[in-house]
Amino acid sequence: MISADNLKLTFGKGTPLENPALRGMSLTVNQGEFVTVIGSNGAGKSTFLNALAGEVIVDSGRIEVDGQDVTRLPTHKRARRVARVFQDPLAGTCEGLSIEENLALAIKRGQRRGLTSAVKRSYMERFRAALAKLNLGLESRLGDKMGLLSGGQRQAVSLLMASLTPSSILLLDEHTAALDPKTAAFVLELTQDIIAEQKLTALMVTHSMKQALEVGDRTVMLHQGQVVFDIAGPERKGLEVKDLLDLFEKQRGLEVEDDSLLLG
Numbered sequence: 001m002i003s004a005d006n007l008k009l010t011f012g013k014g015t016p017l018e019n020p021a022l023r024g025m026s027l028t029v030n031q032g033e034f035v036t037v038i039g040s041n042g043a044g045k046s047t048f049l050n051a052l053a054g055e056v057i058v059d060s061g062r063i064e065v066d067g068q069d070v071t072r073l074p075t076h077k078r079a080r081r082v083a084r085v086f087q088d089p090l091a092g093t094c095e096g097l098s099i100e101e102n103l104a105l106a107i108k109r110g111q112r113r114g115l116t117s118a119v120k121r122s123y124m125e126r127f128r129a130a131l132a133k134l135n136l137g138l139e140s141r142l143g144d145k146m147g148l149l150s151g152g153q154r155q156a157v158s159l160l161m162a163s164l165t166p167s168s169i170l171l172l173d174e175h176t177a178a179l180d181p182k183t184a185a186f187v188l189e190l191t192q193d194i195i196a197e198q199k200l201t202a203l204m205v206t207h208s209m210k211q212a213l214e215v216g217d218r219t220v221m222l223h224q225g226q227v228v229f230d231i232a233g234p235e236r237k238g239l240e241v242k243d244l245l246d247l248f249e250k251q252r253g254l255e256v257e258d259d260s261l262l263l264g
Ligand SMILES: Nc1ncnc2c1ncn2[C@@H]1O[C@H](COP(=O)(O)OP(=O)(O)OP(=O)(O)O)[C@@H](O)[C@H]1O
Pocket: 011, 012, 019, 020, 021, 039, 040, 041, 042, 043, 044, 045, 046, 047, 048
C-alpha cells in the first residue's frame, strides 16, 4: 500500500528557476491495486515517482509504504520495498554486466552486495526458469552482457529484476515508450502478467490514454503537481479515450489561462 499525503516539492528554491513540481500531491493506492498515471509534460509524474523511490526528498508531506513512514529515507534504504522500471531501457540495468549478474544484483536488492557472492550457482536454475517464461530465448544467454540485448529484451529483463524479490510497490515510468509498437505490446502484457501473478501494488506512468484506460484498475491524472482526476470501477469502464482526451485538454486549457493571468 502507498499513502502519499500533501506532498510539496519545489526545485531551485529561492532562484529565478524556482519550480514547484509537487503542490500538495495526495494519493492512496491500496494493496494489490494497479494505477495508471497520466498528465501533460511537467505535471509532476516522474517527480512523484522519484519521491516515492527516494530519488528526491519532498519539502513537506508524508509518504508511507505498507504503513512505514519512508518520507525521509534515502533510496537504498527503500530498495527492498520499491522496484522500478524506467523509460530508458539502459537506465534500469548495468550494460557492462551479464544478464546473470544483473539478476543476481536484483535478488540482493537492498542488502549488502558483493558480486562474487552474488553470482551463486543456487540462483542459476531460478534465473533460467524465470527467463524461459519470457519466451525470448534468454535462458540460454545468461552469460551475455546486458549491452547486447535489444531495448525490448532489456525492459523484459528489467521487469523480471523488479519482480525477483518481493517488493511492496512497483513503479513504471513510461517503460514501454521507447519501444516499437509490437515490443511495447509484449512488454505491457508481461507487465500485467507479473503484476497479477505477484499481486503487486503498481503505478504506471503513460502518455497513452488508451493504455491508461485499458490497463490496471484505476486511472489518475496529475496537473501542476496535484491529482486532478481519479477514476476506478464501473465509472472508469464507461470512459472512452475521447473523454479522457477532453479532460486532458481542459486541464491544459487551464494552464494556458494561468499563464495568461501571470503575463497579464
Ligand atoms: N531535478 C530537477 N531539477 C529542477 N526541476 C526539475 C527537476 N526534475 C523535474 N523538474 C521540473 O519539475 C516539473 C515536473 O517535472 P516531471 O518530470 O515530474 O514532469 P512529468 O509529468 O514527469 O513530465 P513528462 O511527461 O514531460 O515526463 C517540471 O517543470 C520539470 O522541469
